[in-house]
Amino acid sequence: MKKWVISLLVLCSGVTFAADQAARDLCQKNFSRYKDQLAKNPTDDLTWTEFRVCTTELKRWDEAIQVALTARQKNRDLPQPYLILGLAQMQQKNYERAVEHFDQSIALKSEQPLAYFQMGMAYLYLNEITKASQAAARAVELEPNNPAHHRQLAYTQYLLGDYGAAETSAKKAIELDKDDLAAHKILAKIYAKEDNNAGMTQELAMVKEAEQKFAVAHPELVKPPEPAPKPLEEEEDKKSKKQEDYEIIASLIDQWNRMKAAIGNGNIDLALTYYSDYLDTRDQYRDSFKKLGLQRLESIFSSFGDLYDCEIVFASAHCSSMVKNEAGTVIVTKIRFERNPDHTWRIRSF
Numbered sequence: 001m002k003k004w005v006i007s008l009l010v011l012c013s014g015v016t017f018a019a020d021q022a023a024r025d026l027c028q029k030n031f032s033r034y035k036d037q038l039a040k041n042p043t044d045d046l047t048w049t050e051f052r053v054c055t056t057e058l059k060r061w062d063e064a065i066q067v068a069l070t071a072r073q074k075n076r077d078l079p080q081p082y083l084i085l086g087l088a089q090m091q092q093k094n095y096e097r098a099v100e101h102f103d104q105s106i107a108l109k110s111e112q113p114l115a116y117f118q119m120g121m122a123y124l125y126l127n128e129i130t131k132a133s134q135a136a137a138r139a140v141e142l143e144p145n146n147p148a149h150h151r152q153l154a155y156t157q158y159l160l161g162d163y164g165a166a167e168t169s170a171k172k173a174i175e176l177d178k179d180d181l182a183a184h185k186i187l188a189k190i191y192a193k194e195d196n197n198a199g200m201t202q203e204l205a206m207v208k209e210a211e212q213k214f215a216v217a218h219p220e221l222v223k224p225p226e227p228a229p230k231p232l233e234e235e236e237d238k239k240s241k242k243q244e245d246y247e248i249i250a251s252l253i254d255q256w257n258r259m260k261a262a263i264g265n266g267n268i269d270l271a272l273t274y275y276s277d278y279l280d281t282r283d284q285y286r287d288s289f290k291k292l293g294l295q296r297l298e299s300i301f302s303s304f305g306d307l308y309d310c311e312i313v314f315a316s317a318h319c320s321s322m323v324k325n326e327a328g329t330v331i332v333t334k335i336r337f338e339r340n341p342d343h344t345w346r347i348r349s350f
């Protein structure tokens with residue numbers, strides 16, 4: 001029997017697939033029309049939904065971001081643009097930003113199961129399991145007949161060690177979709193933890209059956225297993241990744257020091273180029289710097305020590321710095337960076 005490797009991300013993300021090429025062709029045909037309609041009427045919920053589905057199908061995220069930003073400029077109280085921006089950040093693996101956008105969308109419209117579900121995915125990537133579980137639970141409340149929500153909740157409960165609740169949630173997902181591959185895998189893991197060999201064997205058999213069905217239904221999403229890497233290759237990959245991280249961290253520290261130097265030289269415009277140009281981050285800092293004035297800025301940044309303990313998390317990063325406040329107390333603060341769409345790392349906040 002030929003084995004297939006199925007993308008874990010596809011299994012966990014709750015992605016729905018277009019029925020056939022005709023559906024993709026329809027999205028391609030209507031995409032420009034959706035953009036035009038939203039430019040004229042950014043409050044049209046139905047068009048936002050169709051636009052979001054087709055953006056996901058066609059992967060035209062750069063265009064979607066521009067549509068969302070334009071709508072956001074017209075009306076900052078619309079939840080849909082923030083949802084689109086959050087989904088776009090998920091594609092770019094900038095999960096901290098994604099959470100911010102989903103949170104803003106939910107603040108404007110609370111009953112959004114998709115926003116909670118995607119927020120849960122982002123928190124999972126960030127390894128914030130409790131928050132992921134809370135988001136998944138809310139998605140279940142809002143849309144109880146969606147197996148993806150129960151599956152995500154089961155996975156978070158499993159990671160938290162609540163195997164009883166995880167089993168209940170996984171079984172509910174399977175009740176709604178008996179071929180839910182990920183839910184069967186979660187049950188198998190739970191039974192393995194509980195030394196329930198009969199249950200684990202049964203679930204693994206269901207996994208095998210579901211894999212075969214998935215492979216037939218979505219051949220474009222499966223591939224033959226790649227040869228296992230040799231130990232030497234694995235070690236080289238680790239060394240390469242470590243070196244890449246060192247280089248990124250060095251660039252983050254260089255960006256911060258150059259920004260401080262520009263402030264010290266009285267060149268605020270140059271200093272701002274080291275801040276993120278995503279959305280209006282740079283504009284917000286421009287306004288803040290203008291209000292503070294150069295003398296105050298020089299005083300603020302001269303109080304920061306060197307950056308240390310830097311960590312990269314997908315498309316975000318943060319470093320620590322010792323800062324002396326006006327009372328003379330030394331505190332530790334976080335300097336956050338993010339990778340912009342042009343792949344350059346810039347300062348996001350401090």
